[in-house]
Amino acid sequence: MSRGPDYILKIDGLASPDDRQENQQQRSVQKRPWIAVNWQCCSVYSRIYRNRAGSAYEGRCPKCGTQAKATIGSGGTNNRFFNAG
Numbered sequence: 001m002s003r004g005p006d007y008i009l010k011i012d013g014l015a016s017p018d019d020r021q022e023n024q025q026q027r028s029v030q031k032r033p034w035i036a037v038n039w040q041c042c043s044v045y046s047r048i049y050r051n052r053a054g055s056a057y058e059g060r061c062p063k064c065g066t067q068a069k070a071t072i073g074s075g076g077t078n079n080r081f082f083n084a085g
Ligand SMILES: [Zn+2]
Pocket: 039, 041, 042, 061, 062, 063, 064, 065, 066, 085
């Protein structure tokens, strides 16, 4: 009869909690809300992302650098698409 081990060492359980939290934070950054912008100045599309305050979407034209801001909330836009430039 073979005897089982007295203890089981779970390496995964030791290292993962902090890593998992970090990954979640990174993922939430990647999931930042964005809207698609039609930059009329250069006839290109790109995404602009919500600012830290969550009050507007802000970004720049990838070609000429024109700034755009789409306010969120009352009086703002709820559209996923936005014309700028
Ligand atoms: Zn442009």
